[in-house]
Amino acid sequence: MKMYAICDCDNCYCSCERVFRPDLAGKPVVVLSNNDGCVIARSREAKAAGIPMGLPYYQLAERFPSLDVAVFSSNYELYGDITRRVMSIIRSECTEFYRYSIDEAFCVLEDMDGEALKAWGERLSRKILKWVGMPVSIGIASTKTLAKCADYFAKYYPGYNHCCVIDTEAKREKALKMFPVKEVWGIGRRMRRQLEDMNISTAWDLLQKPQFVVRRQFHLPGERTWLELKGVDCVPLDEMHGKKSICTSRSFPGTVKDFDTLKTHVANDAAKCSEKLRKQGSVCNNVMVFIDTNRFRDDLPQYANSTDLTLLTPVNSTQEVVGAAVQCLRSIYREGYQYKRAGVIVTGIQDASAIQTDFMDFDALRHEKMQQITTATDGINLSNGSETVFLGCQQYRQRDERGKSIGFRDAIKHQFRSKSYSLRRKEFLEVR
DNA sequence: TCTGGGGTCCTAGGACCC
DNA sequence: TCTGGGGTCCTAGGACCC
Numbered sequence A: 001m002k003m004y005a006i007c008d009c010d011n012c013y014c015s016c017e018r019v020f021r022p023d024l025a026g027k028p029v030v031v032l033s034n035n036d037g038c039v040i041a042r043s044r045e046a047k048a049a050g051i052p053m054g055l056p057y058y059q060l061a062e063r064f065p066s067l068d069v070a071v072f073s074s075n076y077e078l079y080g081d082i083t084r085r086v087m088s089i090i091r092s093e094c095t096e097f098y099r100y101s102i103d104e105a106f107c108v109l110e111d112m113d114g115e116a117l118k119a120w121g122e123r124l125s126r127k128i129l130k131w132v133g134m135p136v137s138i139g140i141a142s143t144k145t146l147a148k149c150a151d152y153f154a155k156y157y158p159g160y161n162h163c164c165v166i167d168t169e170a171k172r173e174k175a176l177k178m179f180p181v182k183e184v185w186g187i188g189r190r191m192r193r194q195l196e197d198m199n200i201s202t203a204w205d206l207l208q209k210p211q212f213v214v215r216r217q218f219h220l221p222g223e224r225t226w227l228e229l230k231g232v233d234c235v236p237l238d239e240m241h242g243k244k245s246i247c248t249s250r251s252f253p254g255t256v257k258d259f260d261t262l263k264t265h266v267a268n269d270a271a272k273c274s275e276k277l278r279k280q281g282s283v284c285n286n287v288m289v290f291i292d293t294n295r296f297r298d299d300l301p302q303y304a305n306s307t308d309l310t311l312l313t314p315v316n317s318t319q320e321v322v323g324a325a326v327q328c329l330r331s332i333y334r335e336g337y338q339y340k341r342a343g344v345i346v347t348g349i350q351d352a353s354a355i356q357t358d359f360m361d362f363d364a365l366r367h368e369k370m371q372q373i374t375t376a377t378d379g380i381n382l383s384n385g386s387e388t389v390f391l392g393c394q395q396y397r398q399r400d401e402r403g404k405s406i407g408f409r410d411a412i413k414h415q416f417r418s419k420s421y422s423l424r425r426k427e428f429l430e431v432r
Numbered sequence B, C: 001t002c003t004g005g006g007g008t009c010c011t012a013g014g015a016c017c018c
Helices: A012-020 A042-047 A056-065 A075-092 A113-132 A144-156 A170-177 A187-199 A203-207 A211-230 A257-281 A318-332 A362-382
Strands: A001-011 A027-030 A038-044 A068-072 A096-101 A104-112 A135-141 A163-165 A246-256 A282-293 A303-314 A338-346 A397-399 A405-408
Touching: A001 A113, A001 A144, A012 A027, A012 A038, A012 A068, A012 A075, A012 A163, A027 A042, A038 A042, A042 A246, A075 A104, A075 A113, A075 A257, A096 A405, A113 A135, A113 A163, A135 A144, A144 A163, A144 A170, A144 A211, A170 A203, A187 A211, A203 A211, A246 A282, A257 A282, A257 A318, A257 A338, A257 A362, A257 A397, A282 A318, A303 A362, A318 A338, A318 A362
Parallel strands: A027 A068, A135 A163
Antiparallel strands: A001 A104, A001 A135, A027 A038, A096 A104, A246 A338, A282 A303, A282 A338, A397 A405
8 A cells, every 4th residue: 555654854943953052952942034033943842932933033032031042043054954964864765755845755655564654664763863863753644634644643742753654544533533623734824714613623523524515615725635634645746856936035134225235135036046947957938026115114115016027048047047137126126115025036947958049049149158157157156165256246235324335245144143064164063 | 123935736817719 | 778608828816835
């Protein structure tokens, strides 16, 4: 019988920070968003202390004055590296593997009985903890939704030893009767409210509703969830090799009024998008830019807009993606607003090797040159650190009150950033 | 003063066609 | 006073995930 395992890192970002800080074991740890804005990850102890997800950092000390909590700025470079190691171990332990997010992966397991499944999961979890230092929980069942449900039990009940298997009807019924419906994979805020109104509190309650009622009220996605809970495997394992859209966006520290600074942010977002495109071997033919004022400041005039540009020839060079993005920005920028956020989304993504260059295209030669420049700069950045070479318009300038450029500065705030222990030679851990 | 970022999929409704 | 119907395609917005 075909079974699915979901392998999920426990409190991923906090656990990554703890890998190199064993002194933080058992202590509350939180990780902040970019610019140290708000809490985006909490250790078990931080959750138990009542720190909510999304809490603005400035409220942390106010609301939890006596709590000794370790605070980190997000260090995605580190999290990317640690989880890459976790994923490679998981991949080596199964035949079919699908990475679902930065900290989760699905595996397909065939021809294993309940005991073998349980042993497989416990062994894998132990191995990852020992080799990488990351605690991982594993849920196993005949559908992905039920596996996620098993994972919930594996995470919260230590008796399961990090692995819970739902492999019989009796176990399925018992589990779903204990499982809060709002925790079901695929049930979000809106559906939860409707379910409350219907007096449905467990996953089992939901299954008592006839299929057509679920379909009528919750449409296709809801019906799929209902079927999966019944044990019908119907959420496909996306075997997509590349992404369909790539987005890079950021809130700014403070606000931005002038076009030039906004342009610098957008240029950096666009450059990041082109880098991600090249990394997955893709090109895009559409570039979209959006800008936004601070929605929390209702005392200030609000403005949000976006626009996109479709390119005749698909591209992935820094210069071309940045050029298109800046052109979009020009058409939506309005003076007189305090901007808080901007971003770039590229779509129309195709395999880079599949693009045809039209020999009548006068741009063909230019594209080729761009490719050569990009290959050269990527090479330099790979061997010398990621921001060694970049476009002039990506440089953040420090300006005086009259707008005159007086130097350069950092793009974002990250006051509590840990070291990239496993990636940068200068930041390796020293053992004395 | 300070409030995240990156994805996918589905649906409804408009535009357009015959 | 009358003013179809059926189909496709595209897009914006919503809902969900982590």
